[in-house]
Amino acid sequence: MTAAPELPVWTALLVSLLVVAGAAITLIGSAGLWRLKSFYARVHAPTLGATLGTGGVLVASMLCFSVLGGRWVLHEVLIAVFLTVTTPVTLMLLSRATLHRDRAETQDEAPPKAKD
Amino acid sequence: MSALFQSAPWATLMLGCAITLAQILLALAMVCASLRMLRGPRAQDRILGLDTFYVNTMLLFLTLGMRQGSNFYYEAAVSIALLGFVGTVASAKFLMRGEVIE
Amino acid sequence: MSRPAAGRSTATSPTVKRQGLRRLLPHPLLFLALLVMWLLLNMSVSPGQILLGSLIAYGAAWTMTAFDMEEVRLKRPAAMIRLAGRVLVDIFRSNLAVGRIILFGLPKGRSSGFMTVSLDLASHHGLAVLAIVLTATPGTLWMNYDPARGDLLLHVLDLDDEQHWIDLIKQRYERLLMEIFE
Structure with a gap:
């Protein structure tokens, strides 16, 4: 159940800290998805997991495999780059779709279209 | 000082516990996301829940890879990230226009 | 289309x-x-x-x-490093702020809402980077950009002081982005 690779003490400490911090931040973000009241407020919540949460786990993973393999293992950077580039796109598309729908149904929460 | 650069049984045990704790936290995060997915109330909330679910799954796979010391989970995590992006974009587009393929 | x-x-x-x-x-x-x-x-x-x-x-x-896109030309590496540093600091800060809001709720009397900022930045690449920065710092969300007017519609989780957010975007990010891309 608690099997883990054998790492030097300093790496083990850092990796444990980073992995737990990253997971905790992700949990707070996902909890926000559950707790916040309106959709527009909820869109903010997952960015916690996509920034610091992912960052913590990715750095922990890089550190773990670099020390384990005795050479630099940096390919986790690609996931980080991919997530930072795609998260704005998904959230923007999703919130614009919501804005579009709310305007079509004239919900109070959505701001009206700019006057021409 | 040199003890810091050697492995110790207690450190390995602690790392194992930390990874387990992280996995439990991530699993709880997945529960939150899937609750939002099931509960709605509107379609965009469900898609947002799905997107978060994907990211959380990806992180869970990375922690699994760390536990096993294996690189295969990394590749799985990459494909989950890619598929999550494409899926969310397609669903958001569906919400906007009512069809995916125009 | x-x-x-x-x-x-x-x-x-x-x-x-x-x-x-x-x-x-x-x-x-x-x-x-x-x-x-x-x-x-x-x-x-x-x-x-x-x-x-x-x-x-x-x-x-x-x-x-084949896409005939305008090529990325970066100027001022020093400004890029400064921007990266600022964004990194802001990611930590805004993560803390949003985490607090999620756990303890918004402070009394505050609410979230929409606001518009008029941007002077017009370069496509600069705008793309600004969108990434605003999304990467939790608490602000890019909703819509009107290229004709240069108006950016934002959703902000803690909309206490609109001027604070305008200053943040215009002073902290937009100036550097204009140095880099224009």
């Missing part, structure tokens, strides 16, 4: 006369980024992988010319 004028997609239009390095290698930054990505993905810097990655990146860079 109607497509933009099809004639734009030919690389022979007079606007893209390339000189020097760019005649041999269009989009050098893209080439470099793709090569680095290939090497990272394969986790090796052996000559064979470098050759293969260069070939693929070269093909991709030439394929990009």
Whole structure:
């Protein structure tokens, strides 16, 4: 159940800290998805997991495999780059779709279209 | 000082516990996301829940890879990230226009 | 949806006369980024992988010319580093702030809402980077940009002081982005 690779003490400490911090931040973000009241407020919540949460786990993973393999293992950077580039796109598309729908149904929460 | 650069049984045990704790936290995060997915109330909330679910799954796979010391989970995590992006974009587009393929 | 004028997609239009390095290698930054990505993905810097990655990146860079996009030209590396530092600090700060809001709720009397900022930044690449920055710092969300007016519609989680957010975007990010891209 608690099997883990054998790492030097300093790496083990850092990796444990980073992995737990990253997971905790992700949990707070996902909890926000559950707790916040309106959709527009909820869109903010997952960015916690996509920034610091992912960052913590990715750095922990890089550190773990670099020390384990005795050479630099940096390919986790690609996931980080991919997530930072795609998260704005998904959230923007999703919130614009919501804005579009709310305007079509004239919900109070959505701001009206700019006057021409 | 040199003890810091050697492995110790207690450190390995602690790392194992930390990874387990992280996995439990991530699993709880997945529960939150899937609750939002099931509960709605509107379609965009469900898609947002799905997107978060994907990211959380990806992180869970990375922690699994760390536990096993294996690189295969990394590749799985990459494909989950890619598929999550494409899926969310397609669903958001569906919400906007009512069809995916125009 | 109607497509933009099809004639734009030919690389022979007079606007893209390339000189020097760019005649041999269009989009050098893209080439470099793709090569680095290939090497990272394969986790090796052996000559064979470098050759293969260069070939693929070269093909991709030439394929990009078909889109006839404006090329990325970065100026002022010092400004880039400053911007990266600021964004990193802000990611930590705003993560803490949003985490507190999620756990303990918004402070009394505050609410979230929409606001508009009028931007002076017009470069497409600069706007793309600004969108990434605003999304990467939790608490602000890019909703809509009106290129004709330069108005950006934002949703802010803690909309206490609209001027604070306007200052943040205009002073902290937009000035540096304009230095880098314009």
